[in-house]
Amino acid sequence: EKPRTSVFPLAGVNIDQSMSDERKVVLREVTKELTGRYRCEVSTDAPDFHTTIVSAYMNVVDPLKKEPVLMMEKQSYSVGDTLRGNCTTPPSSPAANITWLINGHKVNASYIVQSVVEGQDPVTIAGLNLAVNTFLGGKLTIVCVADLFQVYSSRAEITLDEEKPRLASVLGNHHQAQGSASSF
Template sequence: MDTITLQCRFDLEGEPLYTLKWYKGGKEFYRYIPKEMPNTQVFPLPGINVDRSKSNPYEVVLRNVQPEATGKYKCEVSSDAPNFYTVMESAYLFVVDVPVDDPVMTVDKEVADVGSTLTGNCSAPASYPAANVTWYLNGRKIPQSSQRLLSPSELQNAVSSASVPSVSSRRMPMVAFSQLELEIDEETFQNGKARLKCTGTIFHLYKREKEIVLEEERPRPKPSSVLGIRDAAGGKRIPNCICLHVKGFNSLT
């Protein structure tokens, strides 16, 4: 498991340090009092494992970090007599269980016609917190999609069921499962093909994607790039333009 370091930098402007305390969610788990022996105390707290040998007044090292360590941390510093000034700062720690696999993406058909509806499913691997799944069509984000958080065991039921159960727990690895219904219109395909992609992201730590190339069932004919008229005598195509020759230059108007 990973090790993290909590840092608390302070300047008492010449005042002696009386005590330094660390809290998680309002509960104290580390205390340093330089005048006492031993000068360090550690209080048991679920998910918090302090490495005493590597901790000091300026930083506290947590080992074997689990998702339960996620939460708000506060450092409180107090000066000694006669003033006993106290200052505190807090920060939020999010422990991320990053997946290593790519998202899994399926569609009900890879060949579609204009006017039809395509259904797609995309699930990011189990992680904590769950990944955010985003759909793209030809490089553009598709806003119309639904996403639910499922435990790995519930994912199988969700794929084959119309109703997707909701999960309230956020302390276990979750699968981000997204369903998409895409109305195929004339702008979906480019030269008879369309690129449908789903991307799974977790902050800046994880970004994986899966892409499927869709094909148009009855590709529309491409517009001709050369327009012209035919010679009534020989049937030869003549460019529909007026060409002028001026001082050695060919100009088209």
């Protein structure tokens, strides 16, 4: 038997009673203005009249409309070069968190400078600055992942080439001398 439910109206909050039950409350048509702390109260009928109240903070996410933009200083690098790049997210609410991956490995935060440009819908910018120490098959795969909690994730990826060293001529510079010849 499904217990009787009473919903107390709150401006801007649309509860889907057909999808809600004693364990969950489903909200419809939420906006980011509804971010905040919510409380749910469940009471039993006579003769006990037990009441349980649970509250939790809810973040309403307005996801990214596009992928992040990933830009690197150069298209090819050598071991020992400094790898520099920027990843910029489109506006979102709240601001996205950026994670960098190089050849599938997460980059330590000490090599990243992340800032948020505040506004109605903030933008996140993360700069990467570290020395290149290895390539995988002559390639570096750089990935920028933009996350909003565990609700939304978007990524941009670029593959950079290992700069091949230029071979010096074994003969060196070749100049023919002009002038007189002598013999011994």
